[in-house]
Amino acid sequence: MSTSEVTAHPRTTTPSGDKYEGVIDLEPVKRAHQPLYTERADVTADGNAAAALAVLQMWRCVVYAGFPITPSTKWIEMISAHVAAQAGCKKRVKLMEAEHAVADYLAASAASCRDLVFPTATSSVGLDHMYETVKSLGASGLGNVMIINVYRASANYPLCIEGDPSDTLGQRDSGFIQISCRGKQQIYDTVLQIPCVGMHHDVLTPTMPGFYGIKDSHRNARLVCEPDAAIHAFQDRWIKPCPLPGLINGDTAMGNCVTSRFFQGFKVGQKRRFEKVLDVLPQVGADFERTFGRPGISYFETAGWPETGNVDLAVVGMGPDFGTFEEIREGYAKTHGIKVAGLCIRLLSPFPREAVREKLRRARVVLVVNQAHHQGRGHLTLDVADALINLPSPPAVVSTFCGMGGADVSESTWEAMLDNGRRALAGDMPPPYQIFHEGAAL
Amino acid sequence: MKPLDPRTILRDSVLEIRGDGKAGGGLVLAFQSLASLALTDPTLHVQEWPFFSSARRGANIRSFVRISARPIRIACEVTRPSMVLLMDEGAANSVDFAQGVPAGGTFVFNSRHTPEQIAQHFHLSGRVFTIAGDDIGTRHLKASIGNVSAYVAMAQAIGGFEAKAVIDTFLATLKKRRIPELILQRNREALEASLAEVRTGTFECARPGDHEMPPFAGYGDLPVGAQTALRLSQSNKTAFYARSGVRLTFADPDGKCNGCSHCITNCPEGIILWEPDEKIGVRVTGAQVSTYCKLCNECISVCPFDLFTEKPFEEKWAEAEVSS
Numbered sequence: 001m002s003t004s005e006v007t008a009h010p011r012t013t014t015p016s017g018d019k020y021e022g023v024i025d026l027e028p029v030k031r032a033h034q035p036l037y038t039e040r041a042d043v044t045a046d047g048n049a050a051a052a053l054a055v056l057q058m059w060r061c062v063v064y065a066g067f068p069i070t071p072s073t074k075w076i077e078m079i080s081a082h083v084a085a086q087a088g089c090k091k092r093v094k095l096m097e098a099e100h101a102v103a104d105y106l107a108a109s110a111a112s113c114r115d116l117v118f119p120t121a122t123s124s125v126g127l128d129h130m131y132e133t134v135k136s137l138g139a140s141g142l143g144n145v146m147i148i149n150v151y152r153a154s155a156n157y158p159l160c161i162e163g164d165p166s167d168t169l170g171q172r173d174s175g176f177i178q179i180s181c182r183g184k185q186q187i188y189d190t191v192l193q194i195p196c197v198g199m200h201h202d203v204l205t206p207t208m209p210g211f212y213g214i215k216d217s218h219r220n221a222r223l224v225c226e227p228d229a230a231i232h233a234f235q236d237r238w239i240k241p242c243p244l245p246g247l248i249n250g251d252t253a254m255g256n257c258v259t260s261r262f263f264q265g266f267k268v269g270q271k272r273r274f275e276k277v278l279d280v281l282p283q284v285g286a287d288f289e290r291t292f293g294r295p296g297i298s299y300f301e302t303a304g305w306p307e308t309g310n311v312d313l314a315v316v317g318m319g320p321d322f323g324t325f326e327e328i329r330e331g332y333a334k335t336h337g338i339k340v341a342g343l344c345i346r347l348l349s350p351f352p353r354e355a356v357r358e359k360l361r362r363a364r365v366v367l368v369v370n371q372a373h374h375q376g377r378g379h380l381t382l383d384v385a386d387a388l389i390n391l392p393s394p395p396a397v398v399s400t401f402c403g404m405g406g407a408d409v410s411e412s413t414w415e416a417m418l419d420n421g422r423r424a425l426a427g428d429m430p431p432p433y434q435i436f437h438e439g440a441a442l
Numbered sequence: 443m444k445p446l447d448p449r450t451i452l453r454d455s456v457l458e459i460r461g462d463g464k465a466g467g468g469l470v471l472a473f474q475s476l477a478s479l480a481l482t483d484p485t486l487h488v489q490e491w492p493f494f495s496s497a498r499r500g501a502n503i504r505s506f507v508r509i510s511a512r513p514i515r516i517a518c519e520v521t522r523p524s525m526v527l528l529m530d531e532g533a534a535n536s537v538d539f540a541q542g543v544p545a546g547g548t549f550v551f552n553s554r555h556t557p558e559q560i561a562q563h564f565h566l567s568g569r570v571f572t573i574a575g576d577d578i579g580t581r582h583l584k585a586s587i588g589n590v591s592a593y594v595a596m597a598q599a600i601g602g603f604e605a606k607a608v609i610d611t612f613l614a615t616l617k618k619r620r621i622p623e624l625i626l627q628r629n630r631e632a633l634e635a636s637l638a639e640v641r642t643g644t645f646e647c648a649r650p651g652d653h654e655m656p657p658f659a660g661y662g663d664l665p666v667g668a669q670t671a672l673r674l675s676q677s678n679k680t681a682f683y684a685r686s687g688v689r690l691t692f693a694d695p696d697g698k699c700n701g702c703s704h705c706i707t708n709c710p711e712g713i714i715l716w717e718p719d720e721k722i723g724v725r726v727t728g729a730q731v732s733t734y735c736k737l738c739n740e741c742i743s744v745c746p747f748d749l750f751t752e753k754p755f756e757e758k759w760a761e762a763e764v765s766s
Contacts, residue, residue, distance in 0.1 A: 044478045046491075082618070161494070182517075215517065219491035220477050323515035408519040438658030 022241075024113055025361050032090040033059035035228035036082075041432045045223040046076035047216040051121060052149050052183040054191035056082055056091070057228045058235065060117040060144075065094040065105045067126060070161045071213035072150035075121035099126040103133035103147075110142040110206075114242035118146050123213060124152035124167045125159075131171075137206050139176020139270050143198035144242065145206035148191065151319075152213040153373070162312065162406025163212030164373035165319065168348065169379040175270060176208040177277050178348040179297060181304075182222045182320040187211050189288065192231055193297045196238035196284045202276040204242065209395045214406055218322075226292055234291050238284060247269035281347065304329050305340035305359070313421045314363035314395070315342040316356075317337050320372065321402075321409040324414050328411055332418055337426065340418070345380065353387040360388060363395045367421035370433075371403040377433045398424045399433040412439030443646050445569050446524050446546040448600045452486070456510040458520040459596070462539040463529030466499040468589025471615065472529070473505035475593050479603055479611040480509045500538045500683030500736060512600050522654060524548065525599060529592050531757075532686040536678070540566060540653040544648075550595045552576065552588035553752065555759070561645035563759045565652045571595045571642045576687075578639065582632035583625075586687070590629055594636035609633045620647075632757040680711075689755035692728045694747075699726045704744040709736060 036057050045053065052075045055061045064083075066076035066232045080093045096102045100118050110118045122130065127149055137145055149171075153164035168178055177198055190209045198207040202426040211217060278299075285296025295301075305311065315325055322344040332341040343359055360366050366388070370378030377385075381399040388394040400417045403409040416439045420430050435442045451457045459476070463469035470492045477490035489508040495501040506520045507509075524550040528539045540549060547568040551560050554577065557570035572596045575588020583590070590612065597608045612633055614624055621629075701722030706714045711734035719725035726749070729735060741750040 042481075042484075044474075044481050045487075085620075214491070214493070219489055220474060221489055222487065222515075252730050320517040323517040327516040410518045410521065411516075413518075438660055440660065442660065 024115070027064060027178060028113050029090075029116070030059045030232075032062075032230065033232075033392050034086055034089060037225050037227050038229070039227050041225045043223050043225055044220055045184050045188075046074070046218050046220045047181075047184055047187050047211050048121070048150065048218070049078055051075055051191050051211075052078040052082075052221050053223075054188045055079070055119045055146075056116075057225070057231050058117060058192070058195075059228075059232055059249070060115065060195070060235065060239070062116060062162065063092050063109060063121055064119060065096055065102045065109070066120050067096050067102050067122070069099070069101050069123050069126040071152060071163075071217040072121040072123040072126070072148070074217070077150065086126050094421060100133065102126075103130035103137065104148070104230040104419065106266040107133055107137055107140065110137075110145045111140070114142070114144055115239070117199075118404045119146040119148060119191075121148040121150060121322055123150040124161075125155040127167045128172060132213065132215065134174050134176070139266070140206070141204045141273075142152045142206055143204045143253035144195065144199070145209045146191070146195060146198070147206070149208055149210040150213045151210055152216045156373070159403040161213065163215040163217075163319070164372055164403070164405050165210070165212070166374075166404075168208065168210045169374070171208065171371045172349050172379065174208075175274065176206050176349065177203075177274075178210065178250045178347050179207045180318050180348055181209060181211040182216060182318075182322065182344070184216075184219075184237065185219050185294065187216065188223055188225070189292070189294060190297055192226075192235070193284050193288050197234055197277060197297070199239045199242055200276075200280045200284075201240065202245065203273050203280055205270075205273055205277065212406070215320050216222060224294075229366040230291070230369070233389070234288065237287065247321055277347070277350050278352060278354075289439075297346065299345075299347045299355045300359075301344040301346065301357070304333070304339075305362075306339070306341075310339070310362045310364065311341040312338040312364050312425055313340045313367060314360055314365070315340070315369065315418070315421070316345060316360070316380060317342065317369035317371075318345045318348075321369075321371070324409060324411060325369075325414050328414055332415065336422060338422065351387070352385075356384065357391065360384065360395060361391050365398060365424045366395045367398045367400065367417060367424075369417060370399065371409075373404060381433070396424050396429060398430055400435060401433060401435040404435075407437060410438055413437060416441065417437065443545045443567050445644055446544065446548070448525055448548060449602055451524055452600075453511050454508045456508050456512075456514060456516070457525065457600070458523045459507040459509075459525045459527070460520045460523040460539075461505040461507075461527035461529060461538055461592075462533045462728040463503060463505075463527075463589075464499075464533055464686075465495065465501050466504045467530050468592075469503055469505050469527075469529045470649050472527070472589040472593040472596070475612045475615045476596050477507055477509075478615055479608060480507075480612060481640040482651075484609055485511055487512065489514050490519075493519065496664060498683065498736075500681075500685070502533050502682070525550065525596070526550065527592055527596055529589065530686055532682055534564070535682045538653055540564060542655045543568065543653060545648065548599050550599050552591065552592045552595075557641055557643035558645065559759065561643070561647045567646045567648035569599065569642065569644050571599045571640055573634070573636060573640045578632050578635050582628050582635060584628075586685075591639070594633060595640045598637075598640050599642075605637055608637070669732050671684075674719055679733055681732055681735045683736060686755060687756065688737065688752045690729055690731045690735050690737060690750060691753045692726070692739070692750050694726070694749045698747040699749060700746070701725060704746075705741040705750065708740040708744050710738060711739065714741065737751060 151165040151239040153160040154167040161206040194207045288296030477488045480488045493504040527550045545567045550571045552575040554574045573591045575591030578588040579587040701724045713730040715728045
C-alpha cells in the first residue's frame with residue numbers, strides 16, 4: 001500500500017473514544033488486495049506456513065514486521081517470498097533490527113490505523129526482547145496487534161530451540177489474549193478468527209495466538225485454505241471501525257506516568273474488556289463453524305466426555321501432545337476399567353474458569369499435564385486449581401510435568417502419568433508435582 | 443519372518459517412517475516430498491516433521507513421516523517405525539537407525555552396497571532397498587547428494603505410486619523453493635535415473651536383541667549447570683559431521699614442516715599432533731582425524747607446503763568381502 005492511496009482528512013481534535021470513521025479511506029487498501037485463493041484449496045503446509053498463508057489472505061494485513069528467530073523464522077521468510085514474487089503486490093515486509101523494534105513498530109503502526117491488522121511472529125528470546133512494549137500493548141486497547149508466538153523454551157540457560165510453552169506462559173499477565181493451537185488447520189483457522197475477537201468493540205485487546213515450535217511449526221500436513229473473499233466476508237462481519245484508545249491525550253499518553261487513581265481505573269477498564277473475551281470468543285467460533293464447516297475457536301477441546309454422568313479421571317493439557325493422549329485414551333480406559341476424558345486447553349488468557357469448572361466438576365481426579373518450567377506446581381495446575389476452588393467437593397488435582405524443552409512425550413510417558421492419576425483415584429495422592437519422561441517418574 | 447507390507451499398514455493403522463542423515467544432506471527435502479506424494483491421494487492423512495540437532499552442518503538429524511488412511515492424532519516421535527531410511531552411512535556411526543523396527547520391516551539405504559551386503563552388515567531382517575544415490579547425484583546434479591534417489595527408493599518401498607506422480611511431486615517441492623529451471627531439469631533426470639536403479643531383497647540377518655530399544659535410563663547425576671549424562675561434548679565424536687567418503691590425511695616424507703605452527707593455531711578442534719623439535723621448535727606429525735576433524739580445511743589452506751590433503755576414504759565391511 002503506498003501512502004498516496006490512503007486519503008487522510010485533517011482533524012483538529014483527538015477526543016478519546018472517537019471512532020474517526022471514514023478518516024482513513026480503507027477501500028483502496030481492500031481493492032489492492034490480490035487474492036491467494038479464489039476457491040477452496042488443499043495444500044501441504046507446516047505450522048509457520050499455515051500462519052503465514054492466513055495473514056497473507058487478510059486484506060487488513062498490509063505490513064508485516066518481523067525479525068527471524070527459530071522456530072518462527074519461516075513465517076517471515078514465506079511472507080517475504082510471496083510479497084517479492086507477486087507482481088504488483090502492495091503488501092510490505094518490514095525486517096527490523098531486533099524484536100524490541102518489531103514491538104515498537106507494531107505499537108506505532110497499529111495506533112496509526114486501528115482498522116488494519118498488524119501481525120508478527122516470534123518466539124522465546126524474541127518475545128522476551130519485546131517484553132516492555134508487549135506489556136504496554138496489552139493495556140493499549142490496540143486489538144489490531146497480533147503476535148503469533150511459536151512456543152520455545154523462554155530465554156534461559158541452557159537455550160533450547162524446541163516447543164516448550166514457557167515463553168507464552170511467562171507472558172500470561174501481559175494483557176494479550178492468548179490462544180493455543182495444535183495442528184496446521186487449527187493454526188490457520190485461529191489466525192483468521194482471533195483478530196475478530198481482539199478488535200471487537202467490547203474487547204479491544206491485542207492477541208497472541210501460539211503453537212508449539214518444531215512439533216507444530218515444522219510439521220507438515222494437509223491444510224485446507226479458504227478463498228480470500230470468503231475470509232474477508234467473515235472478518236468484515238466482526239471487525240468494525242475501531243474507536244481510538246483513551247491514551248493519546250496529554251497526560252494519559254502511553255509511557256507517561258499517571259496517578260494511582262487513574263492507573264487503577266485504567267486497569268479496571270482493561271480487566272473488564274479482557275473478561276469480555278469469554279463472551280465474544282465463542283460467538284466468533286460459532287460463526288466460523290457455520291461459515292466454513294470446521295470447528296471455530298473455543299475455550300478448549302474435549303475428548304471422551306460422556307453426554308451425562310461423571311468420569312473417573314480427567315486429563316488437562318495443551319498442544320499437539322494431547323493427540324497422543326487421545327490416541328491411547330480409549331485403550332487405557334478399557335484396560336483399567338475406568339472412564340477417562342480430557343480437556344485440551346486453548347484459551348490460556350483469560351483462562352475460562354467457569355467453563356473449566358463446569359467440565360471438571362464431573363471428574364473424581366484431575367490430572368494436569370504441564371510442559372513448561374514453572375516455579376511451583378505448573379501454570380496450568382494453578383489455573384485449574386483456581387477454577388475448582390469453590391466447588392463443594394472438588395476433585396483431587398494431580399500435577400505432572402513432561403515435554404519440557406520440547407522433549408518427546410511418548411505413549412509410555414502418557415501411560416505413566418495416567419497411572420499416577422489412577423493411583424490418586426485409589427486414594428494414594430502423589431507428591432505436589434512429578435516430572436515424567438519415557439514412562440519413568442524422574 | 444513375514445515381510446510387513448507398508449500399504450497394508452497404512453490402510454489398517456499408521457505407517458511410521460523414520461529417516462537418519464546429516465544436516466545439509468537433503469533428508470528433510472526427501473521426507474517433505476514423500477509427505478506431499480502421499481497427500482496426492484486425497485484419502486490419506488500425513489504428518490511429516492524433522493528433528494534437528496542443535497549442532498552444525500554435518501551433525502545427525504532425523505525426519506519422521508506418518509501416513510494413514512485415518513486421521514492421525516498421535517504426536518510423539520516415531521520410535522517403532524515399520525520403515526527406515528539411512529541417507530548417509532556416516533549417520534549410523536552415532537545412532538542405531540534401525541532401532542525399534544519390527545522383524546519384517548523395510549530398510550531403505552542411500553548406498554552403493556547391495557541389499558545383501560547391507561542386511562549382513564547391519565543385521566537386518568526384512569525388506570532392504572538400496573540405491574547409489576550419491577553417484578546418481580554426482581552424475582546428474584554435479585553434487586554428491588542422494589536425497590533425490592532416496593526419495594524414489596522410499597516411494598518404491600511403499601508402493602502404489604505412479605512414476606509420474608513420484609517425479610512431479612518432488613519437482614513441485616523444489617519449485618516451492620524457487621529452484622532455477624536448469625536445476626529442476628537436472629533433478630528430473632536424476633529422478634528418472636533413480637526409478638530404474640533401486641535394488642531390493644528380503645533377508646533375515648538380525649540376531650536376538652539386535653536393534654531393540656533400550657529402556658530410558660534416567661538422567662543420571664544432576665550436578666549444577668546442566669552437566670548431565672546427556673551432554674555430548676566429551677563423548678560425541680564430531681568427526682562424524684565431516685563429509686562421508688573422504689578423510690583428512692597428513693604426509694611429510696621429506697621433512698618439509700618448518701614449524702610455522704599455522705595449522706596448530708588455526709585448527710578449531712585442537713587435533714593437530716606435534717612434537718618438540720630442536721631445530722624448528724615444533725614439528726607437526728599428523729592429526730587425530732577420527733575424533734573431532736570435520737574437514738573444515740583450515741589446516742589444508744594454511745600449510746605452506748601442502749602437507750595436509752583430503753583423500754577418499756571408505757570403511758571396510760567384513761561382510762562385504764564374503765558376499766557375492
